[in-house]
Amino acid sequence: MAGKLAYTSKINKIRSFALILIFVGFAVMYGGILAKKIEWLMLALFLLGLMFILLSCVIYLWIGMLSTRAVPIVCPSCEKRTKMLGRVDACMHCKQPLTLDKDLEGKIFDERYNNRKFRRQAKADNEE
Numbered sequence: 001m002a003g004k005l006a007y008t009s010k011i012n013k014i015r016s017f018a019l020i021l022i023f024v025g026f027a028v029m030y031g032g033i034l035a036k037k038i039e040w041l042m043l044a045l046f047l048l049g050l051m052f053i054l055l056s057c058v059i060y061l062w063i064g065m066l067s068t069r070a071v072p073i074v075c076p077s078c079e080k081r082t083k084m085l086g087r088v089d090a091c092m093h094c095k096q097p098l099t100l101d102k103d104l105e106g107k108i109f110d111e112r113y114n115n116r117k118f119r120r121q122a123k124a125d126n127e128e
């Protein structure tokens with residue numbers, strides 16, 4: 001993972017995380033089926049798997065809420081509709097880095113710009 005960083009849209013990132021959680025949940029529950037001879041283990045694995053799946057549902061709900069707060073824009077690069085979360089995000093389709101902050105336009109894309117403290121620091125560095 002070191003070296004080249006790929007920027008994915010935050011919503012996509014969270015969505016794939018939720019999807020992975022569902023798979024993990026099913027894998028754990030499948031483990032429960034395999035362990036059916038040991039009753040407590042089977043129950044524990046089933047409950048654990050259920051928890052992963054429930055957590056993933058909660059994340060999906062959360063994405064839904066985030067999507068309503070996200071700013072819909074048309075990507076300047078691929079001209080598709082995308083949604084932005086925070087000041088700095090990437091296009092969902094072409095991964096083009098996007099910013100809502102005019103101060104950051106043309107700057108090297110850095111997800112840390114979503115952090116207020118980092119932004120202030122960067123601004124202070126510019127004024128020097």
Ligand SMILES: [Zn+2]
Binds near residue numbers: 076082091092094096
């Ligand atoms: Zn795009």
